[in-house]
Amino acid sequence: MRRTRLGAGSRHDAGRAPGGLLRLLGPAFVAAIAYVDPGNVAANLSAGAGYGYLLVWVLVLANAMAVIVQYLSAKLGIVTGQSLPEALGERLPRTGRLLYWAQAELVAIATDLAEVIGGALALHILFGVPLLLGGIIVGAVSLAILAVQRTGQLGFERVILALLAVITVGFVAGLFVSPLDWGGIASGMIPRFEGTATVLLAASMLGATVMPHAIYLHSSLARDRHGSSTDPRRVSELLRATRWDVGLALLLAGGVNIAMLLLAAASLPGVAGTDTIEGAAAAISAHLGPAIGVIFGIGLLASGLASTSVGAYAGAEIMQGLLHVRIPLLLRRLITLLPALVVLGLGLDPTWSLVVSQVVLSFGIPFALIPLISLTSRRGVMGGFANRTALRVVAIVVAALIVALNALLLVLTAVGAA
Structure with a gap:
């Protein structure tokens, strides 16, 4: 069923001439925050410090997959006027x-x-704040960021884009003073593993890159920003702008992810403690200078604040679409915040908790991706904008690769392969 729902941004854009491409960009950059969150930091630094350039190919492949996935999500929202959860x-x-x-x-x-x-x-690295108190502060600040969304999506987009700029500088700065091995980077483009541990990391990196909540949310972001239309020319214009939006946003996010892995591979191999984010930050400061360490910490803080805000936004959309209920923002925030505070309060290893969380996300991807491919391929849902054969085949291959990687992880873990 198609319905028109114009958000704050869509009313602004709807009357624009087809050439106003730049004015139509934005939703994908908000969704892209999910691709540069602290889970990415943990997975990428662990992979680079532990195995050098071995898993560069995972990030390249995952980012290519993400472009397809996020485009399909936005396409569903624009064409049908419904989010994926709805x-x-x-x-x-x-x-x-x-x-x-x-x-x-x-x-x-x-x-x-x-x-x-x-x-x-990040707060602990920068200011020595105890982890539990830091988690509470992050939760409180994320509420303030979410409050901006109530004034309109464009304002929320601007806040998130500003944080994305800080994240980019924070995570890429160290790369300019790192001794990169270009031969090693080229070798890292050849798909391969070295035992169960690298498969676990690959699944973690995949879960941190192609994230289920971003799949659910992007359909909402695009729909609320642009609205839906019965005019095929308008829909075509919006889909063309969306392809640029997704391509540019994920080019940036993918570049940041690869930069993190390259930084760890070039500057942190064999350094004690780099299997944790805190240890990696200390190593970055020691090997690349305190200024780079502080910049990294600021980028990590911006990543945590932006991504938890976007994640809470996604959780609210999922609950509304599937349960047909909307709960107060504070309660919605507490539902997912409390488990994180419990982990921090119990003193569990935060970096390993991050990596495991990304594996959980990796197993959640098919539940979002398979229905998305199915819905966007149906003419009864999408009309003339249903996925063409080539796109449908590519999307199915993407889903199959993700499921296969997770199955391989289960098998290798079960048999204890080295």
Whole structure:
């Protein structure tokens, strides 16, 4: 069912001439925050410090997959006027909606675990704030950022884009003073593993890059920013702008991810303590200078604040679409914040908790991706904008690769392969 729902940004853009491409960019950059969150930092630094350039190919492949996935999500919202959770909620029976929401909520909790812990670690690195107090501060600040969204999506986008700029500088700065091995980078483009540990890291990197909550949310962001239209020319214009939006946003996010892995591979191999974010930050300061260490910490803090805000936004959209209820923002924030605070309060290893959370996210991807591909391929849902054969085949291959990687992880872990 198609319905028109114009958000704050869509009213602004709807009357623009087709040439106003730049004015139509933005939603994908908000979704891209999910691709540079603290979970990415943990997974990428662990992979680079522990295995050098071996897993560069994972990031390149994951980012290429993400472009396809995020475009399909935005396309669903623009063409149908429904978010992915709404489309699923409309088609599933009550029991199915509840079960589907349960797994999506688990994904949201894993997402917030990574983001709150990352922000708390950043506050500890920069100011010595205890981790539990840091998690509480991150949760409180994220509420303030979310409050901006109530004034209109464009304002929220601007805040997130500003934080994205800080994240980019924070995570890329160290690369300019790192001795890169270009031969090693080229070798890292050849797909391969070295035992169970590298498969676990690859699944973690994939879960940190192609994130379920970003798949659910992007359809909402695009719909609320642009609205939906019955005019095929208008829809074509919006989809063309969306392809640019997604391509540019994920080119930036992918570059930041690869930069983190290259930084760790070039400057931190064999350095004690680099299996934790805190240890990696200390090593970065020791080997690349205190200024680079502070910049890295600021980037990590911006990443935690931005990503937990976007994650909470996604959680609210998922709950509304699947359960048909909207709960107060504070309660929604607490639902996913409390598990992260428990982890911090118990003193569990924060970096390992981050990596495990990304593996959980990786297993949640098929539940978002497979329905997305199915819905966007149906003419009954998308009309003339249903996925063409080539795009449908590529999307199916992407889903199959993700499921295969997770199955391989299970098998190798079960048999204890080295």
